[in-house]
Amino acid sequence: MTRHSLSLLLRNEPGALARIVVLFSSRGVDVESLSLAPAEQGDLSRLDVVVELQDGRTVHQLIKQLGRIVDVKNVVDRTHDEALELGA
Amino acid sequence: MDTTGAGALIKALEDVGCEVIFGMPGGAILPAYDPLFDSKIRHVLVRHEQGAGHAAQGYAQATGRVGVCMATSGPGATNLVTPLADAYMDSVPIVAITGQVAKSVIGTDAFQEADIRSITLPITKHSYQVHDPADIPRVIAEAFQLAASGRPGPVLVDLPKDVLATATTYTPPKITVPARPVLSPVQIRNAAQLIGSSKRPVFYVGGGVIRSGAAGELQKLAEKTGIPVVTTLMARGAFPDSHPLHLGMPGMHGTVPAVAALQRADLLIALGTRFDDRVTGLLPEFAPHAAVIHADIDPAEISKNRKADVGIVGDCRDVMAALSAVITRKTDLTDWWNYLGGLLTTYPLGYDWPADGMLAPQYVIERISKLTGPEAIYTAGVGQHQMWAAQYVRYERPGSFINSGGAGTMGFAVPAAMGAQTGAPGRTVWAIDGDGCFQMTNQELATCAAEGIPIKVAIINNGNLGMVRQWQTLFYEGRYSNTRLGTHNRHPDFVKLADALGCVGLRCESKSEVDGTILEAMAVHDRPVVVDFVVGQDAQVWPMVAAGTGNDEIMAARGIRPLFDEEV
Ligand SMILES: Cc1ncc(C[n+]2csc(CCOP(=O)(O)OP(=O)(O)O)c2C)c(N)n1
């Protein structure tokens, strides 16, 4: 298992969050924490999520799969930033 | 233009070029059926919504356009779940329009309420529930565009009844053409370099080549390079079977030369394909010596199952055109072709006649192909007959084989043929179906008879759920638990059933009758025809890579492992 911290910008459309959460469950991604808040820009929300991936699954793959969701505008991997913030 | 939500829906469908809807009315969707009555759009009234969904898939694959199906809320919508899942797996562009209970009662377990958006989240590319009738034209235009662009797939539009009934003004939707991904010149150059230096390259071609309309570019590039081609189940027809560079289908029931080409290759040029487990066999043992170029419109497919050395995100047609432009010379592949040529001669596709003197199913399919020709469209169900349809029909053009590859949905053949025939009225359409599959969706033959959709159905009646029986023979010591259908004892009598459904019913039980029966079926043009081909129950699909084993263990026939014993 590997742990990753992702930050997503999504359109504030009904069903957008559901589609992301279902992607996690269909693809066997473990969610450790998840928080959703309005983003400063436009009609967007920001979703911060920490996930654990099964062995052999890469975070790049997950980012691309999230990127396919029509209402997801942007996905960034913050695993490194977070490690820096924690001084790890 | 003043109208209602329902009027806007039908007008928008007309404006985006929809010419046919497969569907069934009911309470929540009823408002939409009123303006549809006056529309130039044809509506084909199905007998089960699953039939509507598969028909939309068949239509889409026969025409290259978006297929449309429509159902009411609750059970009507849930009956579309299987076709949506199927279209998602095989990247088929369809739009499903469902009625929904009125906005005010959503979430109260109202009569015929089902949360179809949530139910279909993992099996749709995108979905909408429209709350303002003014949004309908935009949503329909977006749904069509999303279904067809990028990696195609199913889109759901859920319409509450009150939204359909409310007055609104129609504003024509803006139809935009989505931009295709721009290719990376660096990746194209890297790919061309790998191709130039490889000694044992192979084009591993998937359904994406058909979806992107790239068959012409593929033939150009293959002929320019002299590189052998294999076409997966979803890509049958993307490259002519008669072409000398074609090695056939790879995978679990692929040809020995196609499987060997992948296993012995030093370079796979994977185009619009997703390294499905039915092709790769045991992944760590798949194509062990090969570098991989992987081109796909969906970035999430690249390096998903097998790491790509060069990944190219793009439309297959653009990718191949770009490669053709930079590749100038043929590399010397004499040794490679000597090896492959040997396999082509030693291990052609072949079959034995059943010991009990009954008809060989492969022969029936071979003759249908021969007597009907490559301009026809062939659909298949799922099982042994599907694999024989993939092996023994000679495909020469893209879109001529329509089957359920990713999902493996029994019952696909008849409704898909109905949809294909609707979209291509000038072509002969044969559904090659199993006696098991046929019983899942044959009610759509009543639709075909009533609507004048003259499909032809060849039931490969082996009396059994044959594919499952084959596994029981090979892996469960011949313990045939629950695979006998009784269809050899006329439960049901397919000829009578065909007659009752308004079709011509024919039966064929011996080799000498096969051609005559096929020609008799071909002579019927005013209604559907069903032929009950009674074949032996013990015929098996070969070659075979048993599930969970590596491709090197491919058996040309039971116990014969040509690659395993080979000196490499
Ligand atoms: C909806 C569905 N249910 C079950 C299966 C599992 N299954 C795969 S092939 C098969 C047998 C199909 O029998 P038939 O249509 O007679 O085809 P045959 O293999 O005999 O040619 C079954 C039950 C499936 N693929 N789809």
Ligand SMILES: [Mg+2]
């Ligand atoms: Mg059968």
